[in-house]
Amino acid sequence: MVDKTHPKLDEHHTPVTIVEGLEHPMALMDTIPDEPAELTELANRSVVSAKQFSRKQIVQLCRLASKYESTQNIGQFPLTGKILISAFYEPSTRTRLSFESVWHRLGGDVISITDPATTGIAKGESMNDVAEMMNHYGDVVVLRDTNEDAIYDMLNSLRIPIINAGNGTDEHPTQALADIYAISKWRPDFLEENIKEDKKLSICIIGVPSHMRTVRSLLIFLALFSSSIKEVVIVTNSETPFSKDQLSELKQAGLVIRTEDNLESVLPDMDIIYINTITWRGESYEEHGTEYSLDKNSPLKKDAIILHPLARGDELSTALDDTPHNWYFAQARGAVFIRMALMTSLVRF
Numbered sequence: 579m580v581d582k583t584h585p586k587l588d589e590h591h592t593p594v595t596i597v598e599g600l601e602h603p604m605a606l607m608d609t610i611p612d613e614p615a616e617l618t619e620l621a622n623r624s625v626v627s628a629k630q631f632s633r634k635q636i637v638q639l640c641r642l643a644s645k646y647e648s649t650q651n652i653g654q655f656p657l658t659g660k661i662l663i664s665a666f667y668e669p670s671t672r673t674r675l676s677f678e679s680v681w682h683r684l685g686g687d688v689i690s691i692t693d694p695a696t697t698g699i700a701k702g703e704s705m706n707d708v709a710e711m712m713n714h715y716g717d718v719v720v721l722r723d724t725n726e727d728a729i730y731d732m733l734n735s736l737r738i739p740i741i742n743a744g745n746g747t748d749e750h751p752t753q754a755l756a757d758i759y760a761i762s763k764w765r766p767d768f769l770e771e772n773i774k775e776d777k778k779l780s781i782c783i784i785g786v787p788s789h790m791r792t793v794r795s796l797l798i799f800l801a802l803f804s805s806s807i808k809e810v811v812i813v814t815n816s817e818t819p820f821s822k823d824q825l826s827e828l829k830q831a832g833l834v835i836r837t838e839d840n841l842e843s844v845l846p847d848m849d850i851i852y853i854n855t856i857t858w859r860g861e862s863y864e865e866h867g868t869e870y871s872l873d874k875n876s877p878l879k880k881d882a883i884i885l886h887p888l889a890r891g892d893e894l895s896t897a898l899d900d901t902p903h904n905w906y907f908a909q910a911r912g913a914v915f916i917r918m919a920l921m922t923s924l925v926r927f
Contacts, residue, residue, distance in 0.1 A: 655685025
């Protein structure tokens with residue numbers, strides 16, 4: 579179902595706000611039992627990798643996110659008086675704004691840094707020293723950096739939590755949380771441990787896992803839910819789509835995974851199609867698999883959904899925006915609520 583929040587006009591030419599799909603987070607909340615104790619281990623922890631999370635923690639984060647999305651008005655502001663340091667040293671729209679939106683929604687204040695040239699880093703200051711100063715200025719750091727080692731360098735000196743909002747080509751764990759949340763809203767039984775064989779999902783991922791941090795983190799999470807997945811098909815023209823040990827680790831975790839280079843032959847059997855082409859390297863970006871694209875003529879299953887971390891290019895036609903396949907806008911919308919769930923679990927003083 580398409581998630582739309584833009585105004586339309588009724589028969590009296592009066593703007594009407596349509597919010598489709600509200601039943602989806604409510605269905606998730608009703609399906610999954612509330613077990614808040616599973617989230618206590620996240621308190622005051624940094625979030626660097628998708629590998630830090632257990633299946634049960636992800637399930638409960640999705641449930642809490644569905645509660646936030648269903649109610650909208652949380653009635654409390656647990657982060658009042660707390661400061662988020664939003665440090666984005668690489669271009670970002672959705673991730674930066676969603677984190678800052680989350681912090682404001684929960685009552686906190688935000689300090690933003692969008693250019694390392696305006697900081698001591700431009701003078702050669704070490705990440706260790708930057709981290710030491712941040713201990714005194716904020717309560718949580720959200721960092722996006724083109725250098726995948728930067729967040730690890732800061733961990734040595736930080737005494738406040740830091741959240742990885744994308745480190746080079748390494749990982750993007752909170753984007754992957756948003757991806758899993760979107761899937762679980764569409765199919766709440768995906769989060770159950772004993773799903774029936776005929777309900778298991780076939781997932782197509784168009785991208786290069788060795789170069790794309792969104793895909794890398796998503797695959798780590800999907801491996802935790804391998805009992806709900808029939809197979810994952812990686813569509814790529816890369817001769818080396820996986821980094822060292824990446825594929826063996828995923829298979830060892832129970833994920834049935836294979837690669838294909840022909841998208842059209844794969845699509846008719848897929849329940850979920852996840853597409854991305856862009857990955858950041860240094861101060862610029864690279865595109866991978868640009869010959870693959872989705873449009874209204876793509877042979878999609880009738881009830882298949884499309885996910886995309888955005889921003890998109892020609893690989894995803896806007897002609898699909900007004901079709902039931904469009905779950906990428908709901909995916910972006912849900913990122914706010916899954917990050918609210920994460921923040922309220924993480925920041926407990």
